Amino acid sequence: MKLTHILASAGILLSVFADASANDANNILQQVRDRNDGKDYMSTVTLKTLSDDSLLNQRQFYMLQKDIDQDEVMVLAIKAPADVRDISFLMRSFDEGTAQEDEQWMYLPAFRKVRRISATDKRGAFMGSEYSYYDLDKLRVTDFDSKIVKSESVNDVETHVIERTPKSQDVINKSGYYKLVTWVDKDRKLILKQQYFDAKGILFKQLNVGKVDKIQGFWTITASTMTNFIENKKSTFLFHETLYNQGIEDAIFRKSKLKRGIKDSDVAELIKISELE
């Protein structure tokens, strides 16, 4: 009888600890999501994909983001190379609490029209890179059950290591991930490393943040690499000339603007595009 009580008490204690760990993990992830990243953001981005150190492709594009009401909108406008110039994406993410599906449009110059894209399957490769469309999304806290598993140092930075499992098959279908392990910088609330597991529990992809800079007072990831261990390929995002709070107009984030193209002149005062290396 006593033993039963002890075991029951231990069970309750363990579940309390588990709940506490989940709450803590969710709180930390929520802090990552809610981290102050300014009212708007713009950057020129280079995305390189390599296989065995041989360059497969390289894209250069503008990335512009803004918080409009409770939503976050983002435009990606490709500037180089020539054959994909002016392909653009517009993505609108809603507050997680609304459970509203994201909205996505793509402008393809070859079709001369803005095309609606379903946002329920984001497993596709972004511009042929190892980053999927899901990887470009803002962190989603409530899609996963999360728990802190340990603390660990990443490049001499103290991090929480959080294990995350999708709450539903819909999340798996959307992300393609069956488990994530996330290293969160304890002070700066940035994800410094993330591992991605498939249905068999095999680690197949890993994100490593290569460089973090403080820009206008905001901690900013300026280099990150996604390595695919199965295909032996890696893609690197390099963010140049990043600027915050430049007063980007709402009109930049509209479909009509996507069709006309984000011109160099739209951001010329703020960013100077450089030649492909």
Next chain:
Amino acid sequence: MHRLVLIAVCSVSSSSYANLYVQPNLTSSFGYNIAENYATEQRIAVGTKLEYSTEQLSFTFDGRLEHDFVYSDNERFSIAAEDQYGSRAIIEEAYVSGELGLSFWSFGYQKVVWGEADDLRIVDVINPLDFKSFILFDIDDYRVAVPMLKVDYEYDNGDTLNFITTIEQRSNEYPASGAEFGNNYYPNSESSEWGKYELGLRYNMFVHDTDISLYAFHGYQDDPVLNATASERPDYSYEKFSMLGTSLSKPIDAFVLRTELAYFDNYTVNDSALQHKDVNKLEALVGLDYRYKDWTTTVQYTNQLLNGWQPTYMIPESAPIYTASAERGFFANQVYLRAALSYVDNQGGGLLSQLKLTYKPNQYWLLKLNLDLIDGEQANYLGAQQQRDRIWLAATYYF
């Protein structure tokens, strides 16, 4: 270092700005009729894209000069075909544009795409087509630029109103007799006439997660009607018509539903005595896109109904078309594959099967392979070209 690509940002003064982007390219292409084994194209093209923008104005140009050696000393093709396609200067677009308050205006040679259809035209009535190569994979490859004034006005809520007036009536361009697709309809019918205006309006809104557009157009038919004449040479005319239409696209789980509906008033057709007959035409399209990982697939169905149609009319009462396509990139999008099937379900039926393979070894080179297989009954629009299965190879170098 990619020295010949000019991406320059010049600060003329602290308050002014000018930007020049120039992207020249050289393309060599080779076409071959694999049904009857002969070359259909040996083309060299030199083109450039150019964008020059200041704070107030932008100038955009995309064009090319091309010469096709296949017509030199080649008895298979007629002199008229050589005259038409031997050497050409093609303007894909050339216009100035600027913003004025909440409106964006552009003037010059432009291509405007209306509607939600892929490679099919229901409400997409602004620009005519160049049928030199019959039906290409991407409709924009044979859409013809038209000089126009276009004004886009944006409302505070994001709705947009587009106003278009074209200032030159241009028809579809059909190959001369003796060209590869010279058995197509209306040879030597190409027409362009300055001062014949067309008007178009489009209102776009976003309601309940649905993109909705409304269209109105008044202008000239892209295809001619024949006039009864004693002459052996066909006499063509281009009649006026009006169109009201709507389109929408809406995501439903992993699908996106696309629809178009258009009503054509006073649309003129020929009867077998070459008399002009006015009909009212209703055209509709339903399309469904589905994304699965890196694959994008589409299916489409379109049909038309002619009010007052008679069996003596030279166009069919209905023309159901079914299309299906699938596409995805491989190897970091160095290789891109598209495959499509189009079936025209009238007059015995006709099927066009198309494969397009794009390979991009680096940022300078773009290699393309197109394979078109055509089958069907001779009376059918597609089936009539069944002896013109083709393979097409192209290499483009971006300087």
